[in-house]
Amino acid sequence: MRPPLRIAVLECDTPVDKVDAKYNGYHGVFSVLLRESAQALDQPELLDPDTGLDISRWDVVSKQEYPRLDDVDAILLTGSKHNSFEDHPWIIKLVEYTKKAIDDNRVKLLGICFGHQIIGRALGVKVGRSDAGWEIAVCDMDLTEQGKKLFGREKLRIQQMHQDIVHEYPPNVIPLGSSPRCAVQGMYRPGCFVTVQGHPEFKDEIITEIISLRTKSGVFSKEQSVDALERATWQHDGVAIGATFLKFLLED
Template identity: 45%
Template sequence: MKRTFRLAVLECDTPFPSVNASRGSYGDIFRELLTKGLKDEALRSKGNDVSLDLSKWDVVSAQSYPNPEDADGFLLTGSICAEHTVFADDPWILKLVDYVKAVYTTTQKPIVGICFGHQIIGRALGAKVGVSDGGWEICVDRINLNETGQKLLGVSSLALHQMHRDAVLEVPQGLVSLGSSSRCEIQGLYQPGRVISFQAHPEFDDYIMEEIMEARYAQKIFSKEMYEEGITRARAAHDGILVSAKIWEFLL
């Protein structure tokens, strides 16, 4: 009999309209990624007996949250809205930070964070977050894993989509970093059984990234030079499915 894993996805944003129309919400995008991860050879036979029961929670507009007792684990999505900064004190951000603190301190359930979600976890656990000295990191980039990251992920480095300027600036007490890139010192956080997070976007593909790049260039958030350099890496091979399988290893 298959084991059902109840994953509560805390949606920290809504995709661009074109992406939302074709791929659905971020919860839907993660469902697709995690379904592929269950079948990936990196998970070996561990995924054969697991069924994903994914629930989606709009923590921005509706500010709705699951009862922690009704989930086996939690995933915080990214946010590509230029107005969402992890260090802001917007009511919905403060509520999200408090929720993550409560789940972390009152349960033993695993928490996954992606990009903005990674940063929220850092803030909730007492780390400094802010604008990265490295500036914008965009499209597929190389992450050099440290000893912990290599042991956990089984490779020396990862290629993953990036779309951020904010970052976790210090490692929270009790956690360790997974590695770094040329523009961001802390590319992931880890505590066995409790937290795994990635600054990058394993759920993004070339279509999603190109839509974001086009929009941010049109909005003049990205210069022509930044756009032209970054778009050349939007279709590069990446390790999103491997990361999905490793997230499952952590959750299970």
């Protein structure tokens, strides 16, 4: 029997209070996504949803703790409210660790939103604010031909929550898709990493809570909020994206 897939979740933030109380950190949020995705993959001989995943958690912000690359099969970099382009000591340490993981010939990486941007930064391209502003709630991601092959569909719908972007594709990276507000929606290097700018892990109640809180604090206007809340509960491809992640991690 295949040994469990050892996935280290690098928690780059703490969820908002209500979400944190329910899921116990982004480790919990991603554990739900990955187990649901393993069930959707429906290949128990390759990956048993109950016993085939060994998901560890690492606080890279306050504790700045990291797994030894020899001890894991995959690194998952989560989203974050922090800015991927800033030079806080923990972000610089994260970028350096990411460079080492990319250079490892065995370990694979998954980058989500902030994590997608950190991988872009580690590869030497500009990350920062988008001139197009916020991209929020369920949006279409137009796939490239390689993106269609990788995800097995013509287009993706994915939850979004960002105003920062990767400004260009790094060298030797396969573009996966784009949207009107973000040209670099996903990056792929076979055998090395898959990233998405969106949030396949966000459930309806997670994105709704974030929108509500950010509206109350004045980050989003009433118009932005009404539009985003309407799309927050639209059907999306989060689990299908998670299944693609798992297939990628299982490849020899």
